[in-house]
Amino acid sequence: MPPRHGGNLVWAAAIAGCTPHEILDFSASLNPWGPSDSVIAALKAVLPTIRDYPDPDCHPLVDALAALHQLPLDYFLVGNGAAELLTWVGRECGDRRQVYLITPAFADYRRALTAFACPIVLIPLGQVQTGFGAIAPFLTPKDAILINNPHNPSGHLWSRHQLQPLLETGALVVVDEAFMDFLPPSASESLIDVVPHYPNLIVLRSLTKFYSLAGLRLGYGVSAPERWQRWRSWRDPWSVNSLAIIAGVTALGDRPFQERTWAWLPPARHAFAAALKAVPELKVVTESKANFLLIQATDSILPLQTYLLRQHRILIRDCCSFPELGAAYFRVAVRRDGENQRLLEGLRAYYQRQ
Ligand SMILES: Cc1ncc(COP(=O)(O)O)c(C=O)c1O
Known part of the structure; x- marks a missing residue:
């Protein structure tokens, strides 16, 4: 059964064929700078x-x-x-x-x-x-x-x-x-x-x-x-x-940890959203004030989710547990720049194969 919440690394690792800690998790919206x-x-x-x-x-x-x-x-x-x-x-x-x-x-x-x-x-x-x-x-x-x-x-x-x-x-x-x-x-x-x-x-x-x-x-x-x-x-x-x-x-x-997070998030979210918007098959749905972005794809993202897990060990959050959104939507946490780049490369590779 697919999980109802983000962050289920045991489920993801079973699909990816690796250990849970090898998964790059975009599905749970956690601060990538912590724990401090x-x-x-x-x-x-x-x-x-x-x-x-x-x-x-x-x-x-x-x-x-x-x-x-x-x-x-x-x-x-x-x-x-x-x-x-x-x-x-x-x-x-x-x-x-x-x-x-x-x-x-x-x-x-x-x-x-x-x-x-x-x-x-x-x-x-x-x-x-x-x-x-x-x-x-x-x-x-x-x-x-x-x-x-x-x-x-x-x-x-x-x-x-x-x-x-x-x-x-x-x-x-x-x-x-x-x-x-x-x-x-x-x-x-x-x-x-x-x-x-x-x-x-x-x-x-x-x-x-x-x-x-x-x-x-x-x-x-x-x-x-x-x-x-x-x-x-x-x-x-x-x-x-x-x-x-x-x-x-x-x-x-x-306080230093808090201030570092506050300074990091807005530009990181802006740059990540801009790069996601540049993928023609994807649309960033709203202007998020939080540390995650909701994205609409042209079709069900479940094959994309499996591809990212198997080929890149990356987990994204499908929106199947939100009945009003369904399988064409996914949510990603804003992570560190190099990690966001890894997801973007995976997304581009997936859509280029289509
Ligand atoms: C909107 C919202 N509220 C509450 C929670 C639960 O948070 P906690 O980990 O503190 O139980 C979550 C976790 O994903 C959430 O997204």
Whole structure:
């Protein structure tokens, strides 16, 4: 079975006939500069502490998050990746009248919402791309809406101003900002700072993408403290391990790593998109503000995906798990220049054979 998520290197390696670490992975949108040296060093230093149970309240990490976002400690809940917190979003939404979901949507949203039998209403991205003014009048405090900003897989970014009408409806507004930290603070459209004014708002963040800690699993939520008390009573007490807590504290404190990523991404994304646009069979779909690009091909890309794996050991993310897009679309992470060049060579070679 093809995987529902990017980054499944074991599946890819079986097709490519190599080991998982030999695959050049464009399918998971991870920062190619991480994990940072500081995180690796911190992990090595604390390795012996795995004997002990982790702190269920993730204290040093919550302290760092509170300092970063200038909010009280009890506004934060750390999770085993944003994916764990999405499960509890599903539970929170289980008794809602309707849960609005913008499509195409990250596949895990459906997993979490259907696990708790949430009544899902789909809204195509095109209907809300310029704002939520037309949708907001339909929302009541009995409803919920789940938004991904910047949006995966398109990279579309909504401004805070565009999201504002939703907050006023009283509906539960969940904003998954898993890729927001790829924007520098001056360009961020995060809603974290308004959380104290809106008890109906949940903001989710991931530390696995920007800091390349996908195997360690780490994310957090920002919302009203009463909500977190409820979620704590639902989840297992040690879902976040002690290595992840230390990695998170170290990563958040590594300003040079953050600044290097912010300086690298916009020109790298621009150059990569321009080179992809020059391949006549491909169209870069939207202007992405994140670290990935959505691409439309003239035909199904599944043979291309297999070719790239077998001939070049490169994995791209097909969009079959996004029903609104399907097999003619694929998504690629922006990686280091030499790696992007390898993919471009593979793409050109494939289309020249046609
Ligand atoms: C939009 C979005 N939200 C959340 C996640 C999950 O992130 P994490 O690795 O922190 O569980 C992903 C992972 O691909 C994602 O694309």
